[in-house]
Amino acid sequence: MGVVHGQEMVLNIGPQHPSTHGVLRLQVKTDGEIISEIKPFIGYLHRCFEKHCENVTYEQVIPFTDRCDYLASMANNFGYVVAMEELMEIKVPERVEYIRVIMAELQRIASHLLALGTFGLDVGAFTPFLYMFRDRERILDMFEMTCGARLLYNYMWVGGLSHDLPIGFVESAFRFLDYFEPKIEEYNNILTYNKIFIERTADVGVMPADVAISYGVSGPNLRGSGVKWDIRKDEPYSIYDRFDFDVPVGIGEKGNLGDCWDRFNVRLTEMGESIKILRQALTQIPKNGDVHQTIPKKIRPPKGSIYKRTETPRGDLGFYIISDGSPIPNRLKMRSPAFTALSVLDEIGRGWMLSDVIAILGSLDIVLGEIDR
Amino acid sequence: MTVDNLYNWLMGFFPGITESPILLIIAILVPCLALFLFIALYALVAIYGELKVSSFMQDRVGPMGQGVGLHAGKWGLLQPVADALKLLTKEDLIPEKADKTLFIMAPFMIFIGAFIAFVAIPFGETLIIADLNIGIFYLLAVGSLAVIALILAGWSSNNKWSLYGGMRSAAQIISYEIPAGVSIVIVIMLTGTLNMQDIIKYQDGGLFNWLIFANPFTFIAFFIYFISGIAETNRTPFDIPEAESEIVGGFHTEYSGMRFAFFFLSEYANMFVVSGIASTGFLGGWQSPISGYFNTPSWGVFWMLSKIMFLVFVMMWFRWTFPRLRVDQLMNVCWKVFLPIGLLNIFGVGIWTLIFG
Numbered sequence: 001m002g003v004v005h006g007q008e009m010v011l012n013i014g015p016q017h018p019s020t021h022g023v024l025r026l027q028v029k030t031d032g033e034i035i036s037e038i039k040p041f042i043g044y045l046h047r048c049f050e051k052h053c054e055n056v057t058y059e060q061v062i063p064f065t066d067r068c069d070y071l072a073s074m075a076n077n078f079g080y081v082v083a084m085e086e087l088m089e090i091k092v093p094e095r096v097e098y099i100r101v102i103m104a105e106l107q108r109i110a111s112h113l114l115a116l117g118t119f120g121l122d123v124g125a126f127t128p129f130l131y132m133f134r135d136r137e138r139i140l141d142m143f144e145m146t147c148g149a150r151l152l153y154n155y156m157w158v159g160g161l162s163h164d165l166p167i168g169f170v171e172s173a174f175r176f177l178d179y180f181e182p183k184i185e186e187y188n189n190i191l192t193y194n195k196i197f198i199e200r201t202a203d204v205g206v207m208p209a210d211v212a213i214s215y216g217v218s219g220p221n222l223r224g225s226g227v228k229w230d231i232r233k234d235e236p237y238s239i240y241d242r243f244d245f246d247v248p249v250g251i252g253e254k255g256n257l258g259d260c261w262d263r264f265n266v267r268l269t270e271m272g273e274s275i276k277i278l279r280q281a282l283t284q285i286p287k288n289g290d291v292h293q294t295i296p297k298k299i300r301p302p303k304g305s306i307y308k309r310t311e312t313p314r315g316d317l318g319f320y321i322i323s324d325g326s327p328i329p330n331r332l333k334m335r336s337p338a339f340t341a342l343s344v345l346d347e348i349g350r351g352w353m354l355s356d357v358i359a360i361l362g363s364l365d366i367v368l369g370e371i372d373r
Numbered sequence: 374m375t376v377d378n379l380y381n382w383l384m385g386f387f388p389g390i391t392e393s394p395i396l397l398i399i400a401i402l403v404p405c406l407a408l409f410l411f412i413a414l415y416a417l418v419a420i421y422g423e424l425k426v427s428s429f430m431q432d433r434v435g436p437m438g439q440g441v442g443l444h445a446g447k448w449g450l451l452q453p454v455a456d457a458l459k460l461l462t463k464e465d466l467i468p469e470k471a472d473k474t475l476f477i478m479a480p481f482m483i484f485i486g487a488f489i490a491f492v493a494i495p496f497g498e499t500l501i502i503a504d505l506n507i508g509i510f511y512l513l514a515v516g517s518l519a520v521i522a523l524i525l526a527g528w529s530s531n532n533k534w535s536l537y538g539g540m541r542s543a544a545q546i547i548s549y550e551i552p553a554g555v556s557i558v559i560v561i562m563l564t565g566t567l568n569m570q571d572i573i574k575y576q577d578g579g580l581f582n583w584l585i586f587a588n589p590f591t592f593i594a595f596f597i598y599f600i601s602g603i604a605e606t607n608r609t610p611f612d613i614p615e616a617e618s619e620i621v622g623g624f625h626t627e628y629s630g631m632r633f634a635f636f637f638l639s640e641y642a643n644m645f646v647v648s649g650i651a652s653t654g655f656l657g658g659w660q661s662p663i664s665g666y667f668n669t670p671s672w673g674v675f676w677m678l679s680k681i682m683f684l685v686f687v688m689m690w691f692r693w694t695f696p697r698l699r700v701d702q703l704m705n706v707c708w709k710v711f712l713p714i715g716l717l718n719i720f721g722v723g724i725w726t727l728i729f730g
Contacts, residue, residue, distance in 0.1 A: 124695075
């Protein structure tokens with residue numbers, strides 16, 4: 001009896017595949033169901049945003065940041081304006097800071113809901129996806145109420161906001177939180193602690209902390225590996241140092257530390273922490289105050305450069321801006337958290353089955369708009 | 374049964390041509406046509422049911438018609454009709470590199486497998502197309518016809534995803550035949566017959582005479598059979614051969630229009646067959662749950678259909694609740710859990726019958 005050698009087959013997952021979360025092509029080498037190599041091919045959604053930014057004024061960059069991570073536009077706006085304000089050394093009114101935090105945290109919940117829902121979809125659970133979309137819809141309604149847009153807001157401007165909060169926003173936000181808080185338990189019942197879901201995700205795609213750090217993975221993916229790192233806590237920007245909240249990390253509850261289940265659960269727990277921040281912010285927010293920018297319309301930051309990172313739902317989003325004193329940025333570079341998350345896929349996905357690779361990709365929660373920019 | 378009755382009736386009607394086989398052919402064709410219409414009607418009901426069951430589980434209303442104009446009718450009742458018409462009128466695509474003969478053959482083969490299984494399902498005391506003396510054995514045998522069709526479809530599409538689907542379905546369906554068969558053996562042991570009608574007649578006398586409640590082992594056997602049946606029909610949580618998020622539809626990736634409709638129809642038809650065997654073998658078939666009441670033949674049809682539709686509903690319930698298993702986990706469940714328990718069950722039923730029987 002000789003040894004049976006399987007033949008390796010090259011398989012293209014994507015760019016038209018329901019589980020690649022956008023237009024991503026994964027070239028995988030498979031031996032039967034086992035995947036021996038994963039090569040991500042990106043660029044299908046490349047729109048030259050960074051180059052565009054070198055040709056428009058500082059104000060006009062903000063809509064581009066919307067379109068990078070289109071599931072967390074508010075957080076991207078936030079990252080850019082925080083960097084710009086630090087470069088220009090502007091102090092924004094209290095009310096503006098609070099509204100920004102409220103919007104960013106609502107956006108974090110919305111983005112995590114979509115991430116968790118599509119992850120459920122990747123492992124074959126259809127119903128939780130629609131439950132989460134139902135609740136995400138209410139957040140989008142509130143955004144629509146505030147700035148008229150549901151996906152791409154262009155809401156935060158350098159030195160202020162485009163609109164003040166509408167009448168009744170705070171009440172409706174409280175109503176939403178009261179409605180949403182028990183829903184987390186519902187998600188736990190239908191998905192998190194489902195036996196089949198645990199079988200599919202626990203111990204799958206384990207990302208040890210050292211691998212995560214060496215690849216530069218950040219955000220919930222890093223915290224899923226047990227590293228307590230959150231820019232909101234460790235390098236507080238805006239007014240995050242005023243709020244009392246925890247940073248949930250993976251503890252390997254259902255399997256090894258850093259598996260898909262841990263990453264899933266970190267996101268789910270983080271929504272609870274966002275609710276905590278929202279409750280505090282909505283209570284403390286100053287009742288009145290002008291939110292419009294007091295600086296001249298044409299922004300001319302002083303000569304110099306800045307690198308500022310903020311915690312978006314996907315991790316550390318960094319903006320590196322070089323200013324030469326003109327109204328147009330000399331160079332603008334974004335450090336994308338989803339890009340680093342995708343780069344680790346080959347490392348943690350090798351040797352798993354085809355179904356697992358889909359689950360691992362889902363658990364990393366990538367957004368192609370941000371990877372390709 | 375029905376064929377025989379029809380044949381005798383026709384012979385009485387046309388005594389002159391008794392020698393010719395034409396009457397027999399008519400007597401066979403007429404019930405088959407009726408059966409085909411029944412399957413089509415059932416598929417419409419099941420598709421509507423699936424739409425509505427999924428909607429209610431997902432906190433939506435599903436297809437609804439409102440106001441005047443072209444819409445899906447009251448409560449969306451016409452939605453399955455619209456779906457069927459759309460599939461029928463859609464362009465029929467055959468990939469250029471596909472193996473055309475096999476590609477065309479596969480949907481018909483899978484439908485034939487499902488269709489001929491209906492022949493032996495007892496809808497009522499007298500309402501069965503062919504009352505075979507090896508009915509349940511026949512059903513198990515034709516049930517595995519689907520796997521050939523699925524492999525054909527997967528192979529002939531000349532698509533890597535389809536190939537994955539075909540291979541997965543082969544492994545899955547063949548594996549789950551065994552626990553399903555082992556559970557049916559228990560039914561045969563207790564009733565001592567392979568005839569579907571005799572199995573049902575054995576369970577006469579109300580709810581607690583049904584085989585599922587005969588002893589603890591049959592209770593377990595019912596669940597093993599039913600879960601294996603779900604796996605054989607490729608339904609969630611065992612839908613890995615067509616896993617949409619992994620292998621993009623699997624064996625039916627390349628199929629469209631009418632051919633896809635046949636796969637779709639056969640899936641629902643197979644659900645009916647599996648539920649039919651489960652309700653015949655364990656839930657008393659057309660017997661009323663209350664001994665002596667509602668036991669007329671027409672009530673029998675009602676009981677049989679409602680038992681089957683209930684089990685079909687449970688399958689839909691599963692589909693919209695559970696995530697999907699992985700291939701190796703699926704095999705683990707089959708070979709390491711169901712098969713040992715199934716074999717122990719046979720042993721247990723034997724002992725039980727020896728002591729209490």
